[in-house]
Amino acid sequence: MEHFYRTIQGWFDWEQVYSAFVEMAPADRSSVFVELGAWKGRSAAFLATEIANSSKDIKFYVVDGWDGRGHVNPDGTPEYFGYDLDIKAGLFETFTKNLSPVADHYTPLRMDTAEAAAKFEDGSVDMVWIDTTQDYDMVLADIQAWLPKIKSGGWIAGHDYTSAPQSVGAAVHATFGNNFKIHAGCWLHCVNGDNNSIDTALKNVLPFSQAVGPDQSNAYLRSKYAALGAPAPDAPTPDRPEYLRGKYAVKF
Numbered sequence: 690m691e692h693f694y695r696t697i698q699g700w701f702d703w704e705q706v707y708s709a710f711v712e713m714a715p716a717d718r719s720s721v722f723v724e725l726g727a728w729k730g731r732s733a734a735f736l737a738t739e740i741a742n743s744s745k746d747i748k749f750y751v752v753d754g755w756d757g758r759g760h761v762n763p764d765g766t767p768e769y770f771g772y773d774l775d776i777k778a779g780l781f782e783t784f785t786k787n788l789s790p791v792a793d794h795y796t797p798l799r800m801d802t803a804e805a806a807a808k809f810e811d812g813s814v815d816m817v818w819i820d821t822t823q824d825y826d827m828v829l830a831d832i833q834a835w836l837p838k839i840k841s842g843g844w845i846a847g848h849d850y851t852s853a854p855q856s857v858g859a860a861v862h863a864t865f866g867n868n869f870k871i872h873a874g875c876w877l878h879c880v881n882g883d884n885n886s887i888d889t890a891l892k893n894v895l896p897f898s899q900a901v902g903p904d905q906s907n908a909y910l911r912s913k914y915a916a917l918g919a920p921a922p923d924a925p926t927p928d929r930p931e932y933l934r935g936k937y938a939v940k941f
């Protein structure tokens with residue numbers, strides 16, 4: 690089926706990483722993928738379409754409170770994103786409607802990410818993607834809640850490594866030291882495995898050099914990572930509609 694994710698508002702630019710996970714999933718047994726943080730479903734629509742097109746048995750769970758929160762303030766109050774507040778009450782309905790073409794290829798879990806983690810057996814998940822907040826404590830809590838759930842050789846990864854050094858970057862570094870890979874602004878850790886084992890799949894779906902072009906990372910962000918002693922960020926993937934249109938047959 691044709692990709693339609695670009696018709697959905699959101700924050701998503703790691704197409705090649707999601708495609709690589711689908712490519713790496715075995716064809717002869719089932720897999721479990723989980724996305725934490727869906728908003729209106731832009732990234733989930735992409736992954737669900739890739740899963741549908743792969744004909745692999747990948748059970749895809751999408752977790753979000755769908756209450757419009759951006760993150761929770763220290764006093765416990767939710768901090769809402771600064772726009773689209775009018776749809777706050779109907780966010781889940783908007784997500785469901787947006788994902789109707791792939792309704793058979795995902796299961797929504799409308800709850801807090803920690804609550805969702807408790808529903809999965811330890812060692813039962815192949816891939817967890819974290820795209821919830823840019824709050825150090827909450828990213829750390831998500832990593833700690835989900836890490837035991839992942840199979841040996843499975844992946845825990847997420848968005849905003851490059852853009853959020855003091856929260857996402859610091860939480861990832863605090864957990865894994867420097868044992869993670871950075872790709873397209875995201876962080877990727879293979880549990881009990883080789884972080885570079887994704888390279889072949891990434892190459893097959895979209896060579897990184899073609900995806901990002903020259904390194905455009907911000908010097909300020911680089912200095913923050915240097916201060917942490919963590920690996921320097923790479924450049925976020927620029928919007929390359931002409932490439933993505935060819936690669937993923939995107940409808941604009």
Ligand SMILES: C[S@@+](CC[C@H](N)C(=O)[O-])C[C@H]1O[C@@H](n2cnc3c(N)ncnc32)[C@H](O)[C@@H]1O
Nearest residue numbers: 699700701726727728731732753754801802821
């Ligand atoms: C940056 S948005 C996700 C963007 C999305 N991946 C896309 O493609 O546009 C973050 C989402 O995480 C959700 N979220 C944040 N903290 C959460 C938590 N603790 N439990 C459940 N959902 C959470 C918010 O409701 C929000 O919809």
